[in-house]
Amino acid sequence: MYFFLLFGNSECCLLAVMSYDRYVAICKPMSYLLIMSRKVTINLAAVVWIAGNMVAFEQTVTIFTLSFHGPNKIEHFFCDVIPMLKLVSTDRSLNDVINAMLTVVFIICPFVLIITSYVCILSTILKMRSAEGR
Numbered sequence: 001m002y003f004f005l006l007f008g009n010s011e012c013c014l015l016a017v018m019s020y021d022r023y024v025a026i027c028k029p030m031s032y033l034l035i036m037s038r039k040v041t042i043n044l045a046a047v048v049w050i051a052g053n054m055v056a057f058e059q060t061v062t063i064f065t066l067s068f069h070g071p072n073k074i075e076h077f078f079c080d081v082i083p084m085l086k087l088v089s090t091d092r093s094l095n096d097v098i099n100a101m102l103t104v105v106f107i108i109c110p111f112v113l114i115i116t117s118y119v120c121i122l123s124t125i126l127k128m129r130s131a132e133g134r
Helices: 002-027 029-035 038-064 081-086 093-127
Strands: none
Touching (some): 002 029
16 A cells, blocks of 8 residues: 555656656756756655655555454455545544545646646747747
């Protein structure tokens, strides 16, 4: 479960970082090396992996400290958060709030950043006057 959460959260954020990289490369080509220096790239990747590790660890620990009931059988290939929470016998309202907040941070925010960067890229391409520039 930890690795599933780690890779899932990190992938969403890495896709947002990659879309930002493409935005800078296409919309600000003359400043690309200044904006996306090696140090900035390493820092962005480090922040993504550190945040993914922290969130995956916190979610895994939080879920497995709860009390479970029933047959403890999950009809999935992997231990995802939602099927695990269905087996919880205690109040899980705090976990539901935490999952909602993490969904916003690790799925919706990167999605909005990706869409915004590609809209800016498309806008920049359409503003180019010549077919050769496009």
